[in-house]
Amino acid sequence: MENWKDTVEIITQEGQIAVPYTWWVGDTGSRFLMALRDEKKILANRCSECGKVYVPPRKNCGQCFVDIDDWTEVGPEGTVETFTIVHFNYPVQPVKAPFAYVLVKLDGADVSLLHLVRDDIEKLGKGSRVVARFSENRTGSILDIDSFQVIEGK
Amino acid sequence: MNDVAIAGVAQTGHESRKDNMIYADMVFDVVTSALEDAGLTLDDIDSVVTVSNDFLDGRTISGMAVGDASGGQDKNISTVEGDGTFGAFYGLMRVLSGYGASIVVAHSKGSECDIRYVTNGMFDPIYQRLLGIEAISASAMQAGEYMQRYGVSEEQLAAVSVKNHGNARNNPYAHLPMDISIDDVMKSRPIADPLKKLDCGPVSDGAAAIIIASPEIAAKATSTPVWVKGVAHCAEDYMIGDRDLAVPVALKDAARRAYDMAGIKNPAEELDLVELYDAFSYMEPLWLEGLGLAEAGKGMSLLEKGVTTMEGSLPVNPSGGVLSSHPVLVAGLVRIIESVLQLRGQAGERQVKNATSALAHGINGPCGQSHCVWILNKDK
Numbered sequence: 420m421e422n423w424k425d426t427v428e429i430i431t432q433e434g435q436i437a438v439p440y441t442w443w444v445g446d447t448g449s450r451f452l453m454a455l456r457d458e459k460k461i462l463a464n465r466c467s468e469c470g471k472v473y474v475p476p477r478k479n480c481g482q483c484f485v486d487i488d489d490w491t492e493v494g495p496e497g498t499v500e501t502f503t504i505v506h507f508n509y510p511v512q513p514v515k516a517p518f519a520y521v522l523v524k525l526d527g528a529d530v531s532l533l534h535l536v537r538d539d540i541e542k543l544g545k546g547s548r549v550v551a552r553f554s555e556n557r558t559g560s561i562l563d564i565d566s567f568q569v570i571e572g573k
Numbered sequence: 574m575n576d577v578a579i580a581g582v583a584q585t586g587h588e589s590r591k592d593n594m595i596y597a598d599m600v601f602d603v604v605t606s607a608l609e610d611a612g613l614t615l616d617d618i619d620s621v622v623t624v625s626n627d628f629l630d631g632r633t634i635s636g637m638a639v640g641d642a643s644g645g646q647d648k649n650i651s652t653v654e655g656d657g658t659f660g661a662f663y664g665l666m667r668v669l670s671g672y673g674a675s676i677v678v679a680h681s682k683g684s685e686c687d688i689r690y691v692t693n694g695m696f697d698p699i700y701q702r703l704l705g706i707e708a709i710s711a712s713a714m715q716a717g718e719y720m721q722r723y724g725v726s727e728e729q730l731a732a733v734s735v736k737n738h739g740n741a742r743n744n745p746y747a748h749l750p751m752d753i754s755i756d757d758v759m760k761s762r763p764i765a766d767p768l769k770k771l772d773c774g775p776v777s778d779g780a781a782a783i784i785i786a787s788p789e790i791a792a793k794a795t796s797t798p799v800w801v802k803g804v805a806h807c808a809e810d811y812m813i814g815d816r817d818l819a820v821p822v823a824l825k826d827a828a829r830r831a832y833d834m835a836g837i838k839n840p841a842e843e844l845d846l847v848e849l850y851d852a853f854s855y856m857e858p859l860w861l862e863g864l865g866l867a868e869a870g871k872g873m874s875l876l877e878k879g880v881t882t883m884e885g886s887l888p889v890n891p892s893g894g895v896l897s898s899h900p901v902l903v904a905g906l907v908r909i910i911e912s913v914l915q916l917r918g919q920a921g922e923r924q925v926k927n928a929t930s931a932l933a934h935g936i937n938g939p940c941g942q943s944h945c946v947w948i949l950n951k952d953k
Contacts (some may be wrong), residue, residue, distance in 0.1 A: 429592050436631055444699055452699075468941045473815075475700045481810060501721070501818065503713035512705030520710050520765075522814050525846040531814035533701050545721045561700050 449480045450490075457565040459553045463493040471529045475561075494525035495551040496570065497538050502536070502543050513562060519543055521567060525551075534561075537570040574683035574834055576953055577617065577668050578791035578798035580909040581784035587748040587898035590684040591778040596630060597642035599680050599780035606643050607676065607782040612795025618784070620672040621645040623652045624660035624679035624902050628691040629910060633800060643678045643782075653792040656850070657781065657906025658935025658945035664785045674786040680901040683776030688901065695939060697812065708939060709854075713765035715818040715853040715940040720767060722819040723870030727767050731758035732876055732894055733854040734771045740883060741893025743922035746907075748777045758854075772854040779900030781907050799913045799932025800929075802950045803835030808943035816940070824863030824934075824944040831932075832865075834923070840932070841866050843889060844948075846915055846925045848908035849934040851894040856941070858880075861889065863944070883923070891915065891923045905935025909947055918953045 443450060447464070454460040463474035470485035474493050479486055502521040505512070512518075519540045522531035534551075536543060549567040557563035583606030585591070585599055594602070600623070608614060623636040632638055636652025639777050643650065649672070653660035657679040664675035692708035719725060735755055741747035753771065761770040784794075791798045809824040810816050828840075828867045847864070851857040858872025866887070867875055875881045881889035890896075892911040895904045902911050912931035920928075933947040 423593065434631060436628065436633075437696060440698070442698055448699055454814075501714045501718035503710055503711075503717055503768075504763075505710050507709075509687065509705070509707075511690065511693050511702075511707075513703065514705075520704070520714060522818075523716060530812070533704060533706060533812075533814050535704055535810060545717070554899045560703060562703055 447476050451476050452559040452563070455553070456559040457548040461494040461525060461551060462494050463491050465489040465491055470542065473530055474525055474528045474532050483546060491527065493527035497523040497525035497528070497549055499543060499545060499547040499549055500524050500531045501545060504540050521549065523549055523567060534564060534571065535566050537566045542569045574671070574801070576667060576788045577665060577801045578785040578788065579783055579801065579909070579913050579949070580674070580787050580791045580796055580798055581607040581613060582779040582782070582796040582905055582913045583607040583610055584746055584910055585779045586746050587777040587900050589748065589775065589777065591682065595707040596680050596682065596863060599638050599912050600639040600678050601642040601683045603679055603780045604642065604676055605783040610796055611784050613674070613784065613790070615644045617790055617793060618674050619648060620664065620667045620675040621648050621650040622660050622664040622667070622675055622677045623650065624655070624657050624677065624906070625652060626654055626681065626691065626902060628694055629683070629686060629901060631686060639678070639680065641656065641898060644676055655902070655937045656935040656945065657903055658909065658933065658947065659905070659937060660784065661783060661906060661909055661947070662806060665801060665804060668785050668787055674784055674918050676782060676784055678780065678782040678920070679696050679906045680780040681901045681903055682778040683685055684778050685707060688776050701798060709768065710765045711813055711939045712853050712881045713768045716767050716853060718818040719855055720830055725870070725873055728755055728759065729873045730772060730854045731755040733851065733857045734758045736876060736882060737851060737857070737890050737894040737896040740891055740923060741897035744892050746898065747893045748775055748895065750897065768853060774852045774896045774899035777898050777900040779898065779903050781903045781910055782871065783913070784858035788800060796916045800950050800953050801947065802947035803831040803833070803837070804946065805830035806943060806945035807835065808938070809840055811942070813939055818940055820869065821859060821863035821941055821944065823947070824860060824941065825865070827946045828864045831948050837948065840864065841887060844932050845928040846891060846909045846912070847887060847889045847932045847934070849890065849894070850905060850908065850936045851890060851896050852899060854896060857889060857894070858934040860941070862934065864934070864946070870888050883925070888925050891925055899946065905945065908933040910936060912947070912949050916949060
């Protein structure tokens with residue numbers, strides 16, 4: 420049978436969905452990002468029903484289905500729960516590979532915070548102690564924490 | 574549950590780039606083939622569910638763009654943005670609520686976009702997305718957590734990749750049929766530790782369709798009906814840091830409810846095969862634990878004892894699974910289709926002998942945030 424590609428040129432169309440968004444962060448999130456930006460503090464909040472300390476803080480506890488308004492500070496040190504060393508690049512990553520993603524249980528928190536490690540990634544292991552390093556220029560974003568630094572080896 | 578049958582199934586071959594078909598062409602092909610497989614016509618269909626993702630397709634309300642091709646013209650048509658097993662769940666509920674028959678059709682072409690942007694977009698835009706996190710890196714952290722918790726090695730997980738790529742050699746629809754060794758997996762390019770290239774499914778182009786029918790419509794069909802005995806889904810926390818990634822609680826819940834509905838007391842004994850969503854090698858043992866087929870941390874022992882191989886008592890992913898073909902969203906529907914083919918005795922070289930009862934499974938969200946479990950049987 421004749422191959423259609425012999426007589427038809429394959430034409431492609433390039434495009435992208437590029438929609439600008441301006442997300443309101445809300446009162447709970449704004450308070451968290453303000454503390455990162457202005458005080459280099461990591462704020463969390465505690466559910467009054469189950470006692471779980473959430474970071475980033477939540478307006479409501481999904482388990483207990485109640486409002487949360489009991490604020491507390493956590494970190495800046497914490498323990499690595501799990502991690503991965505990333506070997507590929509694509510433009511959304513804020514750093515060049517190799518770098519590591521970590522889920523860090525900050526001291527005083529009951530859930531883990533997702534962030535990244537730039538340096539000493541070969542020293543990372545489950546249970547590694549890490550500390551938040553804040554950015555010089557802070558704008559009220561999760562990237563006001565530049566990265567986590569390893570403070571103990573495996 | 575009232576009797577409901579799967580009366581027709583069809584899928585495209587899954588491959589890295591389908592340059593001869595646009596989305597609508599793929600959808601038209603599989604819907605036409607599923608109707609033909611069932612021996613039904615569009616006049617027998619009164620409900621259409623399409624499955625697509627706007628970011629993957631690069632257009633909003635992507636379901637409407639395949640409305641005509643899916644047979645939805647002048648019909649009750651709706652879209653599920655999620656895995657095909659969840660779309661099938663919606664199609665099933667419509668039949669249970671009085672519709673005669675639902676077409677459920679899923680499509681995706683990973684080749685036409687960079688999937689990393691799409692999976693980055695499922696994470697929270699304020700707290701996570703700016704970090705660049707996407708599905709592969711998040712899954713790599715889940716793999717690491719699972720391996721650390723239970724002392725599972727990379728070599729052990731590599732055996733899953735060897736088995737499933739090997740099974741794909743008997744599946745004419747598979748994207749990556751491969752004869753590989755554990756050493757090949759171990760030496761493949763590091764992607765995100767501990768995941769290497771051959772621990773990761775590909776991103777495929779493909780489409781699939783099924784017809785879910787009431788007993789009245791199923792009786793009109795010329796195909797051998799496969800009956801839905803139990804189905805359930807469950808989701809857990811949105812933020813991955815809130816979850817215990819080594820324990821799939823949502824899957825445990827979904828499996829328990831699906832088994833209860835199907836009257837299954839001992840799944841390891843009563844099921845003849847499992848088709849599960851193994852986007853990465855570690856997922857197979859972890860999901861087997863969630864399905865109650867292995868104790869926590871012991872998922873690998875089933876493969877190591879030969880239970881889940883083609884020759885074993887409970888073959889897992891005879892099709893080659895998602896590791897060998899991963900049309901995103903479509904892949905869950907393909908698990909149902911493979912189960913139907915097996916129960917009809919139409920699975921060719923990969924046929925599981927005397928298959929009567931099968932489990933099909935799909936996931937949605939990062940690291941299996943939600944799971945959908947289907948129990949299918951040859952008999953009503």
